[in-house]
Amino acid sequence: MSARVVMKLTVVEAVATTPEVLRLTLVHPQRPELPAWEPGAHVDLRLPDGRTRQYSLCGDPADRGRYVLAIKREAAGRGGSLWTHDNLGPGAVAHVSHPRNNFGLAAGARRHVLIGGGIGVTPLAAMARHLTAGGADFILHLCARSAEHAPLLPELRALCGDRLRCWLSAEGARFDPTALGAPEDGVHVYACGPQRLTDAVQTTLERAGWPAEQVHVEHFAPIADENYKPEPFDALIASTGAVIHVPADVSLLDVLRRHGFAMPSSCEIGVCGSCECGYRDGTVIHRDVVLPVAKRQDRMMPCVSRARVSVTLEL
């Protein structure tokens, strides 16, 4: 999770694309153009209680006037999709962040293989629109229970023609990742959907010798902060070898200060970035909103972030 501007967008259309999937079209109430995005990008939708849910943009990236989301009603989920289905009709206001992309198309690829399971087809739909517009070589595998339950099926058929392959389990057809065969230079594979599908794709391709750089998978993990309970851990100071215990009810920043480290800080709520600190050898629970994802492997914000069991700090 990192900081992004939130917009209050207007729902202009809400249509059921399957019995369980609602397709929402959103526009900005004041501006003709929304922030630009690239295929594969997602937005955060804010719920009234402040929690957020990630949804992929599934419309046309070239259309700057609107965002399209497809949201599956998850009766057994954590409540976000039910709220959305029940409350986001035409005229409603949706609180939506600027888009971010962790699942982009590989630059310079000569062929793209897109594999979507159920609602996981949403980012791939945006990719397919972009690739079609650019005349690129691609194929889209859509896995679903039946045609009735395949999200966005009519529009994907119209868009992709014979580049769309449907794998409908009710008809006995299942996508088999071994059919992707041996790795080929310039061919990139993208999978999004239930974990058993993405795991199968990753495992099969790894065994077949595909380089990891050519296999792209998207997961939407739950927000780490929900129901978060701080636990005690140990901080090892790299320069001295000292081990400092951090109790569950005290921040790492406070403990470091008590031990004589002059740590700069300002907000102490994980937003300003003043107390940034390097680390290694540990699993850090990042709870700030300021560190970019790319820096989280070796930097942390000790005012709010903690570690599982132990961490070594570059101090």
Added chain:
Amino acid sequence: MSATSAPRHVEAFAHAAGSVAAGVPGGATGWQGTLLDIHIAPAASYEMEALAEARCVAGRGIEGDRYFLGTGTYSPKPDTREVTLIEQEALDALARNDPPLQGGPIHLAPVDHRRNLTVRGVPLNHLVGRRFRVGEVILRGGRLNFPCKYLEELLGLPVYLPLYNRSGLNCGIERGGIIRPGDPIALLD
């Protein structure tokens, strides 16, 4: 997004910076400035919205703004944040990459910089510990604003260093009232 309780603000001339500066003579005089834009946001991270007029409430903030409501990113930490101002001249400097601290020009629109008031012809860095008028409203300069990494991350632009020392002014409201773009700004005392 509704306020649970009135936010806690540090009165501008009680702030560690403002209280000292108020007793030190000096600063630019004889200038006359203009209010260019008014922006508020309902909560932390929310897009700023332009207003054609705004109500300033003494000791509290601009009606509808996150620091009026207590829903701002920094609301949990009491400080002087009733109204924040930035100079159009500082934004102009960023747009011409002056000084060349980053890759190139940065165009920071009034809707982007997340300060409430964009002003022209007002030497904000001289106004800590000073009283000044914006239309019918009287503001007190409490401390210099400083850029934060949060803004950089939010905007996806490297604005931290280029905004250093020209990030604007955090003020308290001594006398409330209505302000509008175009209002004159002048020093009192």
